[in-house]
Amino acid sequence: MKDEINENNFKESIEEFLKNSLISQYNKVKNDPNPKKLEIKFLFYHAIAYFQYLNLLKGNQAIRLYRDYILSDGKNDKYTERIYYLDGSDYKIKSNTITIPLFFDDLLKDVSKFLMNYKDIVKTITRLGYRDHFRKKYHIYPSDITKNAIKEYLMDIQMYHFIALNKYWTLINKQILPQLLQKS
Numbered sequence: 001m002k003d004e005i006n007e008n009n010f011k012e013s014i015e016e017f018l019k020n021s022l023i024s025q026y027n028k029v030k031n032d033p034n035p036k037k038l039e040i041k042f043l044f045y046h047a048i049a050y051f052q053y054l055n056l057l058k059g060n061q062a063i064r065l066y067r068d069y070i071l072s073d074g075k076n077d078k079y080t081e082r083i084y085y086l087d088g089s090d091y092k093i094k095s096n097t098i099t100i101p102l103f104f105d106d107l108l109k110d111v112s113k114f115l116m117n118y119k120d121i122v123k124t125i126t127r128l129g130y131r132d133h134f135r136k137k138y139h140i141y142p143s144d145i146t147k148n149a150i151k152e153y154l155m156d157i158q159m160y161h162f163i164a165l166n167k168y169w170t171l172i173n174k175q176i177l178p179q180l181l182q183k184s
Contacts, residue, residue, distance in 0.1 A: 014148040018053050022046040040121045045133045047111045053149050054103045059142030070115050070122050077102050085173040
């Protein structure tokens with residue numbers, strides 16, 4: 001996998017692309033009384049991609065968390081992340097473990113409720129199938145989704161805010177981020 005941003009893959013914003021492709025796939029199967037297993041799989045792939053974008057996750061992490069969410073009937077809606085930082089006073093690497101709630105907009109909630117009816121198909125979803133579907137159909141890798149989403153978020157930040165974020169990254173990881181997550 002290349003570690004560069006491929007801007008040529010998205011003629012529209014990545015959010016619009018993923019949302020429109022999810023809506024299109026969802027409309028194909030939602031009114032069908034007996035949808036094909038392959039169509040359900042494709043819907044799941046598109047839901048994972050949109051979920052990955054909304055939560056800024058890596059591809060493998062998005063598959064695991066979304067599959068767990070579906071198989072648990074929506075009960076597994078948080079995950080823990082360990083954030084490492086260099087403590088300036090001790091000059092040691094330390095960490096904070098934080099619990100992050102997963103974000104679902106109305107579209108993803110509706111699709112997720114629909115997919116909860118097809119848990120037997122959801123169990124068959126693989127990382128390779130997800131990657132190959134997007135690579136063959138759209139010529140993108142799942143990592144492109146996260147990279148382009150991060151790029152879009154960073155483009156909204158003004159340069160002096162970005163410099164401040166970089167300058168105070170340890171403070172942000174050590175104290176500010178855990179406080180923000182407790183409030184949300």
